[in-house]
Amino acid sequence: MSLKIYVDFSLPSEALARLKEGASGHELVFPSKPAASVLAKTEPDPSFYQADIAFGQPDIDAIEKAASLKWIHINTSGITRYDTPEFRARMAERQIPVSNSASVYNSACADHALSFMMAQSRQLPQALGFRASNVSDDWFRLRRGSVSLKGQKALLIGYGAIGKRLAELLAPHHMQLSAYRRQARGDETIPVITEDELGASLATADHVINILPDSPSTRNFFDANRFAQCKTGSVYYNIGRGTTTDQDALHAALTSGQLKEAWLDVTEPEPLPDGHPLLSLPNCYITPHIAGGHFGEVMHCVENFLENLDRFTNGKSLVDHVI
Amino acid sequence: MSLKIYVDFSLPSEALARLKEGASGHELVFPSKPAASVLAKTEPDPSFYQADIAFGQPDIDAIEKAASLKWIHINTSGITRYDTPEFRARMAERQIPVSNSASVYNSACADHALSFMMAQSRQLPQALGFRASNVSDDWFRLRRGSVSLKGQKALLIGYGAIGKRLAELLAPHHMQLSAYRRQARGDETIPVITEDELGASLATADHVINILPDSPSTRNFFDANRFAQCKTGSVYYNIGRGTTTDQDALHAALTSGQLKEAWLDVTEPEPLPDGHPLLSLPNCYITPHIAGGHFGEVMHCVENFLENLDRFTNGKSLVDHVI
Numbered sequence: 001m002s003l004k005i006y007v008d009f010s011l012p013s014e015a016l017a018r019l020k021e022g023a024s025g026h027e028l029v030f031p032s033k034p035a036a037s038v039l040a041k042t043e044p045d046p047s048f049y050q051a052d053i054a055f056g057q058p059d060i061d062a063i064e065k066a067a068s069l070k071w072i073h074i075n076t077s078g079i080t081r082y083d084t085p086e087f088r089a090r091m092a093e094r095q096i097p098v099s100n101s102a103s104v105y106n107s108a109c110a111d112h113a114l115s116f117m118m119a120q121s122r123q124l125p126q127a128l129g130f131r132a133s134n135v136s137d138d139w140f141r142l143r144r145g146s147v148s149l150k151g152q153k154a155l156l157i158g159y160g161a162i163g164k165r166l167a168e169l170l171a172p173h174h175m176q177l178s179a180y181r182r183q184a185r186g187d188e189t190i191p192v193i194t195e196d197e198l199g200a201s202l203a204t205a206d207h208v209i210n211i212l213p214d215s216p217s218t219r220n221f222f223d224a225n226r227f228a229q230c231k232t233g234s235v236y237y238n239i240g241r242g243t244t245t246d247q248d249a250l251h252a253a254l255t256s257g258q259l260k261e262a263w264l265d266v267t268e269p270e271p272l273p274d275g276h277p278l279l280s281l282p283n284c285y286i287t288p289h290i291a292g293g294h295f296g297e298v299m300h301c302v303e304n305f306l307e308n309l310d311r312f313t314n315g316k317s318l319v320d321h322v323i
Numbered sequence: 324m325s326l327k328i329y330v331d332f333s334l335p336s337e338a339l340a341r342l343k344e345g346a347s348g349h350e351l352v353f354p355s356k357p358a359a360s361v362l363a364k365t366e367p368d369p370s371f372y373q374a375d376i377a378f379g380q381p382d383i384d385a386i387e388k389a390a391s392l393k394w395i396h397i398n399t400s401g402i403t404r405y406d407t408p409e410f411r412a413r414m415a416e417r418q419i420p421v422s423n424s425a426s427v428y429n430s431a432c433a434d435h436a437l438s439f440m441m442a443q444s445r446q447l448p449q450a451l452g453f454r455a456s457n458v459s460d461d462w463f464r465l466r467r468g469s470v471s472l473k474g475q476k477a478l479l480i481g482y483g484a485i486g487k488r489l490a491e492l493l494a495p496h497h498m499q500l501s502a503y504r505r506q507a508r509g510d511e512t513i514p515v516i517t518e519d520e521l522g523a524s525l526a527t528a529d530h531v532i533n534i535l536p537d538s539p540s541t542r543n544f545f546d547a548n549r550f551a552q553c554k555t556g557s558v559y560y561n562i563g564r565g566t567t568t569d570q571d572a573l574h575a576a577l578t579s580g581q582l583k584e585a586w587l588d589v590t591e592p593e594p595l596p597d598g599h600p601l602l603s604l605p606n607c608y609i610t611p612h613i614a615g616g617h618f619g620e621v622m623h624c625v626e627n628f629l630e631n632l633d634r635f636t637n638g639k640s641l642v643d644h645v646i
Contacts, residue, residue, distance in 0.1 A: 143616030293466030
């Protein structure tokens with residue numbers, strides 16, 4: 001059966017060629033003007049209303065009017081705007097499965113978190129370009145300031161594919177690993193703690209790694225109270241979403257020494273505006289929401305879609321079926 | 324039997340207390356003026372000539388005059404000044420074993436190498452503090468410039484305890500690992516190549532990690548010919564010794580694009596002087612010989628010595644017995 005696949009984001013020529021080849025037998029439809037950003041609200045395009053499949057970031061209102069829609073595949077890992085009780089209920093009612101592209105980005109996100117942890121442990125920001133003589137006090141201080149991850153306690157806040165992969169990467173470092181999850185599912189590879197144990201766990205964790213998605217229940221999850229529960233001198237990492245952190249509280253915790261350092265790939269907003277207080281803190285390291293990025297990511301995203309297209313057309317369960 | 328242990332380097336009070344406690348029953352002797360640097364030639368101190376054990380960096384000429392010397396424990400991993408055929412022959416003749424402190428620093432060195440590889444893969448120098456909007460071309464370029472270690476080929480040049488540990492740390496990254504060793508010993512955990520295969524291996528390696536010690540046979544091991552054998556766009560790391568790299572040839576390889584980047588913890592000399600050509604290259608990242616450094620390293624060094632003291636006094640084989 002030939003299906004009409006609506007693709008609402010720009011693809012480089014190589015990825016487009018791969019999509020056309022992989023989806024041959026189906027009809028690919030593109031809006032006259034693709035979305036400028038994966039997160040911008042797209043202009044509804046008339047051709048969308050005849051689509052069987054949406055691949056990209058389809059508009060919620062347009063989805064309602066697309067009567068023949070059978071499956072939605074989001075081209076990002078984040079699904080914030082779709083993740084509402086109303087939308088979930090409506091998709092269930094219309095029997096439209098929604099999958100995302102988490103598989104494409106999980107491994108790179110875990111790599112990014114590890115790069116933060118290693119750079120922190122080995123003090124790369126301080127050490128790169130440091131040229132003091134190797135018998136100076138400054139040199140001894142730097143040299144002996146590197147705290148090995150071995151034996152330290154790392155608490156992952158949120159545990160899904162990224163957390164699982166990060167735990168694999170950290171295994172040879174012999175840390176004490178645990179993860180916070182609202183509900184343990186039994187498929188975790190490291191010990192899991194739930195809400196009532198969180199305060200006690202934060203109080204002993206040397207490294208707190210926030211991998212939470214954005215949702216009403218995670219907004220400002222790390223607020224002044226949570227930071228006050230953290231071990232003095234611990235390190236906070238955020239590779240989830242900027243909205244999960246109260247940035248004023250983070251600033252206070254970094255200034256008071258409650259936290260030794262923060263390593264953030266996400267902020268609210270992105271990028272932070274000129275003069276934002278976090279930008280002037282010497283112990284706050286920020287990368288611009290690139291944790292999932294990697295060479296060939298668009299091709300990877302297309303391959304992931306094609307894998308799911310094959311599954312969808314053969315009645316198999318979808319990878320990263322999220323709604 | 325009470326032994327006279329000569330300690331020729333400065334110990335912070337906590338480490339000194341631990342040494343005194345652990346070596347109780349023996350006599351600790353300190354020079355009136357400890358060496359300023361672990362690598363500086365120490366003033367011979369008269370008390371050295373009565374020592375049974377030397378712990379630190381004893382002077383070669385003074386060793387010759389220390390008639391009762393029974394064991395030398397070097398407080399560093401590098402043993403360049405002792406590693407000569409003449410000294411080895413003389414120690415064999417006098418039946419004086421020499422051990423070093425490699426165990427103290429191996430793990431931190433492997434961590435440092437991994438921190439370089441992760442920072443390189445995730446482009447941390449470019450990404451930290453980069454604030455372009457996340458729909459800009461610059462942002463896409465950065466985001467898609469991160470090349471995962473997965474599937475890439477890493478060639479370790481030199482394989483000992485550091486290489487073995489680095490291979491453990493890299494295992495979950497699913498790279499293609501191999502090591503160059505002058506003579507395979509059969510105890511390696513990854514495939515080993517020898518001299519005649521080196522050129523072909525360099526030609527396909529994405530990451531070349533130099534862990535060679537300093538010795539007459541390793542000086543300028545990486546010269547213009549070796550860099551010419553490297554895969555175009557590969558990354559060179561040095562956590563061994565600065566003398567193993569012809570820095571003019573390295574500069575040329577970084578300028579021509581033969582090498583994408585260099586990450587060096589060691590240079591010749593250290594630090595590089597103002598105006599040295601490597602300092603102005605944007606693709607040359609240098610830390611100041613801190614790879615083995617870690618919090619508590621002096622205490623760790625004392626513990627390691629005490630372990631060997633126990634072995635020595637009980638006639639057991641020494642850890643890190645190098646000469």
